[in-house]
Amino acid sequence: MKSNKQYTDSFKKRVDHEAGKHRGDLAMKEPAVCETCGNIYVNRRWLRAGSDVVVSDPHTVICPACVAKRDNITSGYVHLEGHFVRDHWDEIKKLLDNEADRAADDNPLARIMAFEKERDDAFTVRTTTEHLAQRLGNSVKKAFDGDIRYDFSHENKLAHVWWLRN
């Protein structure tokens, strides 16, 4: 009985470690296509949906970005604050969307998960990668000036970017 229970515990731990995946196989089979966004996995790399790559008879999977989105696992936060944000939110959002689109060419797993309105003059953008949060912060700073601060925690792999313009 005791050994049975131990087996169950370790099995549970392994499943949790794989973030809810019920397949024991961590190595992704190739070629594969994400059934949610159409990202393609081939030669151990993710390519954007619509890439010029022809894959025959791909496996159907859910890519890590779609898993993060589905399970609400955020890796980066961009906090935008100030009167300027309130008055120019549409412009800022458009810039962020465009930048995220360009980022996806480099890394198809980098994605904006959500735009969240905290107040009239404060929004939070959540991303699937730390790097994308940094990149979005850079682009806002470059386009609209303001004050920026980066806060990275390498321990829990989380990036916070704070941008303020009044």
Ligand SMILES: [Zn+2]
């Ligand atoms: Zn996907």
